[in-house]
Amino acid sequence: xxxxxxxxxxxxxxxxxxxxxxxxxxxxxxxxxxxxxxxxxxxxxxxxxxxxxxxxxxxxxxxxxxxxxxxxxxxxxxxxxxxxxxxxxxxxxxxxxxxxxxxxxxxxxxxxxxxxxxxxxxxxxxxxxxxxxxxxxxxxxxxxxxxxxxxxxxxxxxxxxxxxxxxxxxxxxxxxxxxxxxxxxxxxxxxxxxxxxxxxxxxx
Amino acid sequence: xxxxxxxxxxxxxxxxxxxxxxxxxxxxxxxxxxxxxxxxxxxxxxxxxxxxxxxxxxxxxxxxxxxxxxxxxxxxxxxxxxxxxxxxxxxxxxxxxxxxxxxxxxxxxxxxxxxxxxxxxxxxxxxxxxxxxxxxxxxxxxxxxxxxxxxxxxxxxxxxxxxxxxxxxxxxx
Numbered sequence: 001x002x003x004x005x006x007x008x009x010x011x012x013x014x015x016x017x018x019x020x021x022x023x024x025x026x027x028x029x030x031x032x033x034x035x036x037x038x039x040x041x042x043x044x045x046x047x048x049x050x051x052x053x054x055x056x057x058x059x060x061x062x063x064x065x066x067x068x069x070x071x072x073x074x075x076x077x078x079x080x081x082x083x084x085x086x087x088x089x090x091x092x093x094x095x096x097x098x099x100x101x102x103x104x105x106x107x108x109x110x111x112x113x114x115x116x117x118x119x120x121x122x123x124x125x126x127x128x129x130x131x132x133x134x135x136x137x138x139x140x141x142x143x144x145x146x147x148x149x150x151x152x153x154x155x156x157x158x159x160x161x162x163x164x165x166x167x168x169x170x171x172x173x174x175x176x177x178x179x180x181x182x183x184x185x186x187x188x189x190x191x192x193x194x195x196x197x198x199x200x201x202x203x204x
Numbered sequence: 205x206x207x208x209x210x211x212x213x214x215x216x217x218x219x220x221x222x223x224x225x226x227x228x229x230x231x232x233x234x235x236x237x238x239x240x241x242x243x244x245x246x247x248x249x250x251x252x253x254x255x256x257x258x259x260x261x262x263x264x265x266x267x268x269x270x271x272x273x274x275x276x277x278x279x280x281x282x283x284x285x286x287x288x289x290x291x292x293x294x295x296x297x298x299x300x301x302x303x304x305x306x307x308x309x310x311x312x313x314x315x316x317x318x319x320x321x322x323x324x325x326x327x328x329x330x331x332x333x334x335x336x337x338x339x340x341x342x343x344x345x346x347x348x349x350x351x352x353x354x355x356x357x358x359x360x361x362x363x364x365x366x367x368x369x370x371x372x373x374x375x376x377x
Contacts, residue, residue: 077244077246077247078247078248078249079249079291080241080243080247080249080250080251080314080316080317081251081280081282081291081310081311081314081316082282082289082310082311084241084251084310084351084352085310085311085352085354087351087352088350088351088352088353088354091352115248119246120244120246123244123245123246124244124246124247127242127243127244127350127351127352128351128352152288156290156291158293160276160278160293161275161276161278161318161319162319163248163249163276163318163319165291167285167288167289167290167291168288168289169287169288169289170284170287170288170289171287186287187284187287187289187311188311
């Protein structure tokens with residue numbers, strides 16, 4: 001084998017390994033998740049600083065939400081099936097919590113910032129609950145926050161129509177008042193279960 | 205006077221029941237409880253769910269749907285690939301096996317209205333023409349429920365019924 005071929009081969013192997021590592025880093029794997037009485041927890045560090053725009057057009061960062069529990073989930077308004085169900089679930093969690101719900105801020109972060117401008121988000125989220133906050137931003141800002149929450153999302157085009165859909169991971173994240181992700185909930189977790197978990201954390 | 209009131213009650217009942225007919229018959233197929241979800245004015249997509257009972261001895265397929273309310277209607281399935289949600293077009297139609305019922309419901313197979321022409325409001329109906337491989341075609345009218353409704357049989361959501369304002373801050377339009 002020529003020396004240059006060998007170097008090329010080694011570089012290719014390194015590249016493939018690096019891409020595989022990146023792909024693994026980008027999403028939460030089942031192995032990373034364990035279930036305990038306080039919901040699903042993960043050893044993977046998630047969350048942190050972000051810079052986004054809320055549905056009223058104001059710039060917001062993670063600091064705006066410190067001091068309250070935060071329920072974070074990712075979605076997009078073009079999605080007619082799953083996202084409305086998830087939003088309705090979050091509204092039900094707030095109902096279940098009753099007065100305790102004032103200590104919880106629900107946030108939907110769009111993974112479709114191209115279409116989900118603040119006014120679009122605003123009218124959409126208020127269909128579900130007047131306390132839900134919608135966040136959008138530039139494509140770069142959304143990519144950054146999605147990476148921090150290990151959210152996978154991808155635009156999907158279909159030859160059949162001119163519109164596009166998005167594939168995306170569907171966790172709901174519970175963030176504590178200090179800004180740390182403390183629990184995950186899978187799509188379909190009953191709202192009463194989410195509310196119970198939040199109550200347990202509140203009691204500490 | 206009394207007769208007049210009675211008559212108007214009967215008329216209201218009649219109009220109401222005809223407006224929200226929940227069963228549509230097409231040959232051996234019975235399409236029940238079609239329903240949809242309210243949208244915002246910016247939303248470009250809507251959804252229709254229903255149940256299809258095939259009481260015949262031959263498998264049928266829902267192969268196509270069209271509606272005056274949107275540019276395009278597609279048959280979609282929500283698939284969970286690990287924790288990633290994917291929407292997939294159902295290329296060969298929705299199979300309705302003989303002597304069985306198939307339900308299109310949230311988080312599963314659904315009819316998607318793409319490129320909504322106008323906002324869908326709670327209480328209105330959405331006309332959709334369904335095309336079946338064997339039974340032919342028929343127009344159904346889906347009743348629009350709240351944006352986050354689980355449908356006519358939904359137990360979880362308060363203020364589920366059209367016209368019933370919930371305390372959830374659901375906006376009445």
